[in-house]
Amino acid sequence: MKQDSGAANVPACFISTHEGFLGSIKNLIKDFVVTEIDISGQCVNTETQPPACASSHKYNDTSAKRWENKHSVSQDDDDDADYGADVTIPSPCSFDLSVILGQAVSEELEQFVLTLKDENTTKQELSLGYFSDKHHRANVHRAVRHRFPFLMTVTIQPEIRVREDPDYRELSQLVTEDEAEDFFRFIDAKVRGSSYTFGPDDNKEHRTTVHHFLSRRFGKLVEAKSFNDQGTTAITVRLREQGRPKKRTTEDRKEEEVYTAFTLCKENLETLEAISYMAAALGVLPSDFTYAGIKDKRAITYQSMVVKKVSPQRLKEKAAEFEKRGMRLSQIISVGEPLRLGRLQGNHFDLVVRDLRAHGASDTHSPGANTHTRLAALIKEAVENVKARGFVNYYGPQRFGAVQSVQSDCVGLALLKEDMVGAVRLFFTPEEGGDDPQSQAKRHFLQTGNAKECLALMPLSKARERLMLRALNRYGTGPDGCAQAWLSLPHSTRVFYPHAYCSRVWNEAVAHRLTTLGHSVRRGDLVWFQQGQKKLEDTGETSSPQIHVVTDQEEQEGVYTLGQVLLPMPGNTVKYPENSMGSWFQERLASDGLGDCRFRVGSLKLNLPGCYRPLLACPRNLRYNRRNDGQRNGTPVEGKEDSLTLTLNFDLDSSCYATICLREIMKCDP
Structure with missing residues (x-):
């Protein structure tokens, strides 16, 4: 059964033939509650x-010994170092200068900063006013230094004055302005146990100059060392702790x-x-x-x-x-240890679907009493069908970024084709008609290619965008610079985009499989291996030794059910079906220019082995209840006298989507 779908990259091919109904979800945040099942x-x-x-x-004891053994302290075993990451910057919401200083003084301070930069002098000062309350003075000091790391704040009680910090000026001659600003924010935050890493610097003489500056100006507060990681050297600065020796002790290591x-x-x-x-x-x-x-x-x-x-x-x-x-x-x-990705049984969902109505009913038409009986029958049939037969196990729209102009799978395709520049431009494509600060910043980057100006416009909350812009500003916007921009993101973030592309192909494959081969198990399909079968703990999917290819005899005897059929996620270790679906995968990948793709992107340290995903999923412990929203605390709600609401509670295996389950129940995109 097919039906037009508005969900991004999710074909409308269903496993049951009931009529379904209309309704809306996520009207309120509390309408969609997800609880992990460990x-x-x-x-x-x-x-x-x-x-x-x-x-x-x-x-891994290696991580505790990185400082002594000269391995980068800012790099996790699985993620690449985020040079210059804002790991020590407090919440920007606490530093609204227009609130702390008043609008007039805040604007005067902004103008003072512009004058400082234009006239290139350290002699000017500006009075911010008189502050009798010491807590207010403390907030002023913190807010000004956070917004303008290159300024010094001086209290001549109860007056506060600002002037340019000569240390900042000296450091900005040695490193980039962004690094100087971030370093001064790191110093000002004084977060216990924190560190800051400058950008890669393979010039030993230049590193020595930076070390001498740090030792001379901040030696009592920090210690700095150069670390080599995979052929690239960078300076990492760590805050000293008062009363402790320079060399790290056993207690220091125990903290990690x-x-x-x-x-x-x-x-x-x-x-x-x-x-x-x-x-x-x-x-x-x-x-x-x-x-x-x-x-x-x-x-x-x-x-x-x-x-x-x-x-x-x-x-x-x-x-x-x-x-x-x-x-x-x-x-x-x-x-005693960290968690592992995929180390869960699944998720429990508590959902509310509002404004229920039959297909074909007007969005503004609430069902009358004479239609409640029909709606109740439609709901019961739909829920019982999905409880018994399950649903097509599509990846949900959120896998691709349904509301984005350029979705994640398009970025992933560009990365698999090793088009680093194209992938960056897709990543920074703004929403159509978007006028929010993020969209404005992205639009400015595409128009000008100026990463530094875009970074100044990009909201502080957009951590991924800011990491990439820092790298683009440092390394340029050519192919190598764009590759460095992707490398500035953690591995789990980089690999998300190629996985999104593979998920799109999988969604199209399952729709093609059901449309062309039907709902029966066919020769050449891949299924769970029945003897010694088990699932991998980290993915909930099988590895290739457990895959069995259905034979002619097994098809005729009906040995397997559709719920046992698997389809591969494209990768470099998977087996493809030995029927028409095998050639479909080859043709589909070739149409995107991936006919010879090895599903490895060496420059980004990405390897996609692929995996197997069951064609169907089935909710467990499924319960539902209907209620009339026309009464709240015994009082009729205007315009909602006959509005019906459905609550659903069920469990799903990991990597299964509640919105897709609901889509099968309702036969529409909720």
Whole structure:
């Protein structure tokens, strides 16, 4: 059964033939609640034990010895170093100068800064006014230095004056202005245990000059060392701790062995966005956080996380600050190891579908009492069908960025073709008609190619964009510079885009398989190997030794069911079906210029082995309930007298999408 689909890259091919119904989801954030189910089968928002961690993923002592052994302290085992990352910068929301100083003084300060740069002098000063309250003075000092790292703030009680910092001017002659600004923010933040890494610098004489400056001007506050990582050398600066010797002690190393597990509840935030904020506030790297899976943005989600180098007490101290940003932390406890991606059984969903109506009904027409019976029948038939038969296991629209002008799979295709410049331009394509700061910054980059100016326009919250712009500013916008820009992102972020492309191909493949070969198992299909069958813990999908090719006899005898059929995600280790689907994959990849693709991008350290994904998925513990939204606390709601709402509760395996399950139930894009 086919039907037009508005969902990006998700074909409208269904497994059941019921009529379905119309409705809307995510009207409210609380309408979509996702709760991770850990490896022991417990929902993490009720489980009081620490998350189940992979016993084979013990702490690697190499990371604790990086400083002594001269391995880059800013690089995780799986992620590349984020040179110049804003890991120590406090929340910019706390530093609104127009609020702290008043609009007039704030504008005067902005003009003063322009005058300083134009006249190239250090002699000018500006009075910001008189502040009798010491807490107010402290806020002024922090806010001005955060916004303008090159300024000094001087208190002549109760007056505060500003002038250019001569140390900043000297450092900006040795490194880029962006690095100088970030270094001064790092110094000002003084986050315990934090470090800052300058950009790669293979000129030993220049590094020596930088070391001498740092030692002369900041030697009592920081220590600096050069580290070599994969042939590239850079200077890393670490804050000293008062009363401790320069050489790191056993206690220092033990701090890096600390792992703290917690449950994160977030609202209307991407998982990576939440991690970026927490990392900045705690003074650690985003790669110091491990998690089992990415969760929806427009939802309330509960998931397990582990952060290293942060004690439970320190995390608890930051909980109130995180809550202001839509993140609630609970079940904070010490553990011995990190989490592993995919180390979960699945997710539990609590969904609300509002404004129910039959297909063909007007969007503004609420069902009357005489249609409630028909709607109830439609809902029951739909839910029972999906409970019994499952749904086509498509990757959901959020895999591709459904609302973006250029979706993630297009960027992934460019990366697989090693078109680094094209991939960067696609990444920085703004939303059509978008006038928000992010879109304006992207548009400016495409028009001018000026990464530095674009960086100044890009919101601080856009961590990925800012990392890439820093690299583009440092290395240029040619092929090599664009490759460095991609390398500035963590490995998990880089590989997301090629995976999105492979997911699009998989979605098209399953629709073609059902359309051309039907709902029966056919010769040449790939299925689970029945004897000794098991799933990989990290993906929920099989490895190639467990794959069996269906024979003619097995097709005729009906040995296998459609729920056992697998389709491969393109990669360099997978087996393709030995029927018409095998040639379809070859032709499909060739049409995108990937006929000879090895699914490796050496310059970006990406390798895509591929995997196998079941054609169907099935919800577990599926329950539903209808209610009339026309009454709230016994009072009729105007315009909603006969509006019906459906609540759904069910569990899905990891990597399965609730929106796709709901799509099969409703026979439309909800």
